[in-house]
Amino acid sequence: MSRHLRVDPIACEAHGMCAELLPELVELDEWGYPIVDGRALAPELVEHAQRAVRACPTFALLVEQRAAHAHPSRPRPQPKNSSAVS
Amino acid sequence: MSVATPTLAGLPRLLAGVAEHGSLDLVAHLDVHGPAPELPAPGRGRHSALIDEVEAAGLRGRGGAGYPTALKMHAVTAARGRRRTMVVVNAAEGEPASLKDRTLLESTPHLVLDGAALAARAVAAGEIVVCVGEDTPEVLATVSAAAAERNRLRERIPMRIAAVPGGYVAGQESAIVNHLDGRAAKPRHTPPMIFERGVGGRPTLLSNAETFAHVAQIARHGAGWFRGLGTAEHPGSTLVTLGGPVVAPGVYEIGHGTSLRSLVDAAGGLTESLRAVLIGGYSGTWIGASQAGDLTLDDGCLAPHGASTGAGVVALLGESACPVAETVRVASWLADESAGQCGPCIFGLDAVAGRLDEWAAGLAGDGREEQLRLASVIRGRGACRHPDGALRFVASAIRVFAAEFADHGSRGPCGACTAAPSLPLPGYERGSPTPALAGAWR
Numbered sequence: 258m259s260r261h262l263r264v265d266p267i268a269c270e271a272h273g274m275c276a277e278l279l280p281e282l283v284e285l286d287e288w289g290y291p292i293v294d295g296r297a298l299a300p301e302l303v304e305h306a307q308r309a310v311r312a313c314p315t316f317a318l319l320v321e322q323r324a325a326h327a328h329p330s331r332p333r334p335q336p337k338n339s340s341a342v343s
Numbered sequence: 344m345s346v347a348t349p350t351l352a353g354l355p356r357l358l359a360g361v362a363e364h365g366s367l368d369l370v371a372h373l374d375v376h377g378p379a380p381e382l383p384a385p386g387r388g389r390h391s392a393l394i395d396e397v398e399a400a401g402l403r404g405r406g407g408a409g410y411p412t413a414l415k416m417h418a419v420t421a422a423r424g425r426r427r428t429m430v431v432v433n434a435a436e437g438e439p440a441s442l443k444d445r446t447l448l449e450s451t452p453h454l455v456l457d458g459a460a461l462a463a464r465a466v467a468a469g470e471i472v473v474c475v476g477e478d479t480p481e482v483l484a485t486v487s488a489a490a491a492e493r494n495r496l497r498e499r500i501p502m503r504i505a506a507v508p509g510g511y512v513a514g515q516e517s518a519i520v521n522h523l524d525g526r527a528a529k530p531r532h533t534p535p536m537i538f539e540r541g542v543g544g545r546p547t548l549l550s551n552a553e554t555f556a557h558v559a560q561i562a563r564h565g566a567g568w569f570r571g572l573g574t575a576e577h578p579g580s581t582l583v584t585l586g587g588p589v590v591a592p593g594v595y596e597i598g599h600g601t602s603l604r605s606l607v608d609a610a611g612g613l614t615e616s617l618r619a620v621l622i623g624g625y626s627g628t629w630i631g632a633s634q635a636g637d638l639t640l641d642d643g644c645l646a647p648h649g650a651s652t653g654a655g656v657v658a659l660l661g662e663s664a665c666p667v668a669e670t671v672r673v674a675s676w677l678a679d680e681s682a683g684q685c686g687p688c689i690f691g692l693d694a695v696a697g698r699l700d701e702w703a704a705g706l707a708g709d710g711r712e713e714q715l716r717l718a719s720v721i722r723g724r725g726a727c728r729h730p731d732g733a734l735r736f737v738a739s740a741i742r743v744f745a746a747e748f749a750d751h752g753s754r755g756p757c758g759a760c761t762a763a764p765s766l767p768l769p770g771y772e773r774g775s776p777t778p779a780l781a782g783a784w785r
Contacts, residue, residue, distance in 0.1 A: 266685035267532050267726045286720050290686035 259297035261321045262306055266290075268317035275318050278309040291318070353572050355596045356580045357556050361450040366485060369492040372453035379457045380562050382464060391465035394420070397558060399566035401578045406433060406516075406551030407623070407654040409577075409642065412558065415548060418538040419466045422546040427469030429542045430500075431523070432459050434486075434552035435476045435507045435514030438624040439676075439767050440656045443582035444552045445482045446594040448475065451556070452489035456502070458555030460493075461562050463500045466548050471502040473552075474519055478509035478769075509769070511625070511680035512729050516549050518682070529682040530727035551654070553582055573599035574641050581652065583640065587659030587765060588614045599652070600641040606657065615661040619743055621766070623653030625673050626732025629666075629743040649739065658766055665759035667703045667751045669766050670740040674699050676768050677733040688730040691721035695737060702748065705755030711748070714741055 262282055271289035281302060284292045298306055310318045360367055360375035367375060382393050398413035419428050436444040448455055459471045475483045487504050505523060512518055513528040516537055522528035523542045541547020557579060561569050570578040577599040586592045590611025597606055607613060617632040628650035642651045660666060678692035695717050702710030718734045741748050
């Protein structure tokens with residue numbers, strides 16, 4: 258299993274706590290919303306990441322466990338719809 | 344808009360009988376298609392014969408994503424346990440350039456409802472919900488009348504019709520689930536996936552209306568028959584909405600892999616020379632006229648262009664239209680259609696549309712680098728695929744119309760910027776000035 262940082266973009270209200278507490282992994286865009294990459298967390302950063310998760314005022318930051326073989330940006334088989342259509 | 348089918352072998356399938364009957368009521372439907380087969384409901388832990396047949400047919404969803412329908416049906420079955428599942432027919436059709444779902448439901452509603460009833464039996468559903476856009480009352484009326492007619496068929500799974508809000512993202516599948524559960528019709532953050540936890544928390548088979556019509560035909564005629572049209576990878580026929588400068592724009596049924604040229608011929612040919620074609624609607628991709636000549640409408644041929652047939656929108660743009668003004672107008676509309684939930688979509692698409700407008704008005708010099716930068720910041724960061732779709736549309740426009748954008752960037756609006764819009768948008772009357780550019784001219 259590996260751990261990955263994820264943002265729930267609907268819950269996120271750009272408080273910026275995550276970037277404050279976890280500058281190694283979180284960058285803010287020009288509107289103040291966090292950009293995280295899907296890579297596995299380095300073991301020494303897991304505790305820091307969990308602290309940032311607890312500090313998020315809107316519970317928008319998540320640490321996810323994934324099976325080791327899963328592709329980081331594609332965690333599950335997903336019947337996806339294009340944005341709207343259908 | 345007309346409903347027509349090119350004179351191709353084996354067609355029409357879905358639209359069989361429509362030319363003679365207009366709209367097929369139950370009597371006409373049974374006359375044209377015959378009764379739906381009585382497929383035994385699968386026992387617990389047993390496989391459905393219908394799902395096997397749909398799998399063998401290689402049917403892919405017709406709502407835009409092209410996901411294999413049998414995989415979805417298997418996933419719902421696997422997630423079911425002892426619970427009843429749900430079947431949801433999505434005919435919300437929020438894409439302004441698409442008319443195929445409403446056309447299908449208005450002309451042959453029972454084929455869609457047959458497919459929904461058959462699929463519902465295969466996945467042991469407790470209820471079927473047919474979702475129709477509230478902005479199409481005539482479709483609602485037709486489907487309601489058709490559902491009432493089916494009382495005679497003594498189908499055991501109850502069916503209801505739901506009017507869903509209009510709007511581009513309201514037709515997205517998780518937005519449909521939210522609406523049916525009494526929440527705002529906005530996309531949700533997934534997982535859980537809809538096939539695991541959909542309407543009312545039940546495993547839900549949610550597919551596009553046309554997909555269900557194909558299921559009904561596969562049940563009647565089998566996988567081999569279905570594969571008699573189309574390509575190996577994308578078998579069967581499909582509905583496309585052809586718009587722009589042709590003699591008879593409208594909804595056409597074609598086999599996957601039909602050439603763009605023969606589709607245009609079937610619509611009576613071009614009324615002016617072609618500048619470009621937009622494939623896949625407003626989350627789709629532009630292809631320039633120089634490359635459009637040899638195009639066939641299947642994903643194998645479209646993939647090298649970064650395009651896919653999506654929900655079947657083929658929007659032609661003539662030489663008289665300004666592609667820059669058209670792009671700015673649609674980009675502004677897409678920004679306005681954000682559900683307003685995710686920051687990168689709300690602020691990002693607004694920035695994309697705003698800077699595109701300034702570029703087109705000659706106020707910002709060359710806006711290309713800025714567009715590429717914004718796209719790299721925004722891409723992949725929405726809960727749904729709306730921002731990514733809008734970015735794809737804009738990126739292909741500035742690639743295909745590079746010369747036109749460069750010209751606008753240095754010289755400002757062209758003579759054709761004020762022409763009547765070619766790409767349809769709800770609320771924008773044909774012939775009204777381009778709203779996004781109007782501000783720049785004051």
